[in-house]
Amino acid sequence: MYKLNGIVIGITLFLALFIINFNAFAISPETEQLLKLLEKKNIITDMEAADMRQEMEFSSQAGDKKAYETKLAGLLGKWADKIHPGACIEVEASYEDNNFHDPSKRDTDTSDLVLATVEIGFDVDIAKHVKASLFFLYEEDETDFDVDQGIITIDGADVVPLYVDLGKMYIPFGRFESHFIRDPLTLELGETNESAAVGGFRNDLLELSVGAFNGDIDETGKGSNHIDNYLASACFTLPETTVPDLNLTAGISWVSNIADSDGLQDLIEEIAVENNVPATTKNHIDGFNAFIIASFMDRFFFNAEYLGAMHHIEMDSFDEGESYKPEAWTIELAYGVTDSLNLAVCYEGSNDLDVLLPKKQFGGVVSYELFKYTSVAFEYLYGKFENKDTRHLMTTQLAIEF
Numbered sequence: 001m002y003k004l005n006g007i008v009i010g011i012t013l014f015l016a017l018f019i020i021n022f023n024a025f026a027i028s029p030e031t032e033q034l035l036k037l038l039e040k041k042n043i044i045t046d047m048e049a050a051d052m053r054q055e056m057e058f059s060s061q062a063g064d065k066k067a068y069e070t071k072l073a074g075l076l077g078k079w080a081d082k083i084h085p086g087a088c089i090e091v092e093a094s095y096e097d098n099n100f101h102d103p104s105k106r107d108t109d110t111s112d113l114v115l116a117t118v119e120i121g122f123d124v125d126i127a128k129h130v131k132a133s134l135f136f137l138y139e140e141d142e143t144d145f146d147v148d149q150g151i152i153t154i155d156g157a158d159v160v161p162l163y164v165d166l167g168k169m170y171i172p173f174g175r176f177e178s179h180f181i182r183d184p185l186t187l188e189l190g191e192t193n194e195s196a197a198v199g200g201f202r203n204d205l206l207e208l209s210v211g212a213f214n215g216d217i218d219e220t221g222k223g224s225n226h227i228d229n230y231l232a233s234a235c236f237t238l239p240e241t242t243v244p245d246l247n248l249t250a251g252i253s254w255v256s257n258i259a260d261s262d263g264l265q266d267l268i269e270e271i272a273v274e275n276n277v278p279a280t281t282k283n284h285i286d287g288f289n290a291f292i293i294a295s296f297m298d299r300f301f302f303n304a305e306y307l308g309a310m311h312h313i314e315m316d317s318f319d320e321g322e323s324y325k326p327e328a329w330t331i332e333l334a335y336g337v338t339d340s341l342n343l344a345v346c347y348e349g350s351n352d353l354d355v356l357l358p359k360k361q362f363g364g365v366v367s368y369e370l371f372k373y374t375s376v377a378f379e380y381l382y383g384k385f386e387n388k389d390t391r392h393l394m395t396t397q398l399a400i401e402f
Contacts, residue, residue: 082125090117090399092181101388114140116397119148129157148193155202164199165211171196172209172233173255175291177303178332179344180365181379181397185328185357189350190289190307192261198231207235207251215260217268220280229284230256250292258287258309264326267356271315286310301334301344308351324352340369358383358391373402 097109121135130153137148147168155163171194176187183191200209215229235251259268259281272279291305308327330348337343345364350357363381370376376398383391 083122084124085120085122086402087121088117088119088399088401089115090397092116092395092397094393094395096394097392099390101390116140117399118145121149129159130154161201161203162199163202164197166197168193168195169198171211171213171231171255172198172235173231173253173261173287174289174307175249175251175293175305177291177293177305178330178346179301179334179342179367180332180346180363180381181377181395182381182393184305184330184332184346185348185350185361186289186305186307186330188263188357189326189328189353190258190261190287191263192255194229194260196231205237205239207233207237209233215257216279217257217259217265218280219284220278220282228256229260245297247295247298248293251290253289255287257281257284258326259285259313261287263356264313268313268315277315280315282314283311285313299336301336302332304331305329326350326352328353328357342367353386355385355387355389357385359386360384363393374398374400 091114093111093113095109095111097107099107116139118138119135121133124132124134126132132153133149133151134147135149136145137143138145149167149169151165151167151169153163153165171192173192174186174190176184176191178184178187194213194215196211196213198209198211200207202208209232211231212227213229213231214225214227218224218226231254233251233253235249238246238248240247258264268281269279287308288310289305289307291303293303295301306327306329308329309325312323312325314323328348328350330346332344332346334342334344343364343366345362347362348358349360351359353359361381361383363379365377365379367375367377377396379393379395379397381391381393381395383393385391
């Protein structure tokens with residue numbers, strides 16, 4: 001996004017300099033640089049650039065500069081219409097109070113102020129049936145500023161409702177809808193960011209997709225670096241005219257190796273390092289997800305989701321017979337008091353995740369839109385873990401999104 005903005009700003013400056021410092025008898029150096037940049041970025045062809053140089057020289061000699069000024073502005077405007085930028089910045093202040101069940105451990109409390117999220121990106125309409133998306137993400141203390149998604153999409157548009165997505169993406173396993181500041185437990189367990197190929201059928205009623213990718217967690221004793229992870233998903237959206245004021249979306253998805261999710265991958269790699277063994281599992285473990293999202297009159301909201309492993313995960317570092325079958329679920333209710341003020345409550349939980357995620361968690365959040373694209377929220381969550389440790393977590397967030 002920064003690179004794109006630099007290009008656009010640079011082009012604008014060149015154009016302004018060209019107009020202000022117009023030379024009545026020749027193409028100015030600024031204009032020549034602008035043409036070269038347009039050629040380099042494939043906005044115009046070499047032949048179009050040559051024609052424009054000739055036309056500009058002729059027009060300048062005749063004292064008529066408006067013709068090619070208009071032509072240049074038209075080219076830039078036409079390209080800008082194809083670019084759809086977006087950004088999100090979130091600053092969070094939090095307080096966490098941890099109470100340990102083990103009497104040998106001392107209770108702790110911490111507070112922090114962080115730049116929780118910076119996400120910048122854009123979608124580009126390259127040509128009919130071809131689109132591209134590029135997004136960068138930074139999360140303080142968690143993620144360096146890097147490419148979060150880079151996707152090329154080829155679709156049938158008005159010809160046939162089929163599509164193919166290629167690149168780095170969040171695979172269609174789980175929906176993770178939430179009104180809260182903190183991510184739902186289902187996302188913490190199952191979100192998977194990989195370079196993948198996903199294709200399928202999509203219209204206003206139904207979306208079906210299948211895909212494949214090369215995961216980072218392989219099976220013990222088998223070669224690595226193979227495209228041997230697969231996924232499938234189905235999502236249904238109720239037509240708006242079916243029930244007045246009711247919006248409803250429901251879906252299911254499957255992945256051939258849930259151990260490759262971002263959360264479990266980090267956990268498995270950590271266990272592997274501690275035990276000096278490869279970060280592999282004895283077998284790929286299927287994962288399953290189901291969700292439902294509903295709203296009524298755009299004021300009452302409900303969403304529920306389940307995500308988990310379909311079999312037990314086993315590693316070489318585990319004792320004989322030891323295995324885990326992680327799963328997580330979440331339920332949320334929200335109410336739009338006004339167009340600006342929203343209230344929400346949640347109840348969620350997990351199994352076989354030790355201290356990674358709470359076994360039970362509930363809480364509430366209040367959010368308010370201060371200005372256009374600007375909101376503030378306050379959230380409280382109480383969590384209890386499998387080892388009976390408890391946690392109180394309070395978070396305040398100021399966010400802009402456009």
